Amino acid sequence: MATTQAPVPVSTIRASSQRLQCPIKTHSLHFATNSSNFDKLVKASLSLKQSRKKTLTIPHATPSSSPSPPTTFHGQCYVLGDNIDTDQIIPAEHLTLVPSKPDEYKKLGSFAFSGLPSSLYPIPFIEPGTDSTQYLIIIAGANFGCGSSLEHAPVALGAAGVQAVVAESYARTFFRNSLATGAVYPLELEQEGVNKQCTTGDIVTVDLERNVFINHTKGKEFVLKPIGDAGPVIAAGGMFAYARKTGMIP
Template identity: 85%
Template structure:
């Protein structure tokens, strides 16, 4: 009886994104361990190494990139919204008597936040932005009408909002100086709505999400979605923490104090 032909060896399965990790004792970095039938499966990876053990199994060692130490900028904001009308001026955002507080001092920065929107008329806005006895808000997102931040050019206005816990403002339009100060301080994202009247379709306390990648404001409570204008080149400046932080990050000015 003739010898039977041996069955062909089963191909080694190709797994491009194995979550298994392998630590090479002769190296200081942790690597991903992948299995594949040939090296061409890994042409998109750099510095791929091929090892073959005694049984003929092929191991492809692919360096695992070390995560950046810098936190990724936010892409979404979520929480309750506080709804305002048109022409909210900086004196309503932070009354002049509180401008003696110095934001660079942590305790005074925190106190500044406790006075955010303390200039709003209670006859119009019966729900307090800052609950009595607290120094921060439960409303991280502001929805407003036109000409938000008009009035004096006080830099304390966006700083007070940021200190209170506001992450973003979505308004129909802004006073130029408030928009500039928001970007320069990196305290809040001043986002523009594509359409008017969004503040009339939302209610204080509604649960909303701002998605910066899709440029939308989603009101989950009302089941509505509104388009935002892209923030453009101002985004990276705010992400960095303001104009000075951005200048240091990009090498425009020395990072040495």
């Protein structure tokens, strides 16, 4: 997936505003349907992670015992704008929580999207007094998951109960971390401005077999880009679980 970074002149106030909006544009997730490139990505990621002293693990990141991965997700959606960064998804003060510990994993989910400004998003993603969300599908604009390259970001969404994110485009690191952890399905839309045609609380369906996103409340259907070979990795529980399941590693 190619990524471009717009020049940011440090001498102007406008530049500061651009940096705050995370001006990283992402393009088509071309490797998702290219098996050769995808296998190289998985192997490279495994090599990188095995070289680290610590690897982020989550309780559900184990090979799926079901005979086939899920093909549809259905429920209420939560609608966001462009440039939702990882600090809005999970603020830095909560990164001390260890996802491999079930209690802390659950608590991490309770803080998902707690960094969103209430002036723009008055409906809470997590209702007070609860630790999970009623919104199983996230609808967003362009450049979702920009900012810091935190594996905690997709993990927090998965811990909160999110099944899929449907966005115009993603920051490369968020998409990669979603695969690495198997936390959520990061799905990309063919059409721009879909989030502006949806409202938080709409009943929606994501159909991975037909590659469509359906808003039942609005009576509209939109085309998704195929997730391709990335789907089985997420269904398996992440890259390590997928590598074990397919015999890449013991």
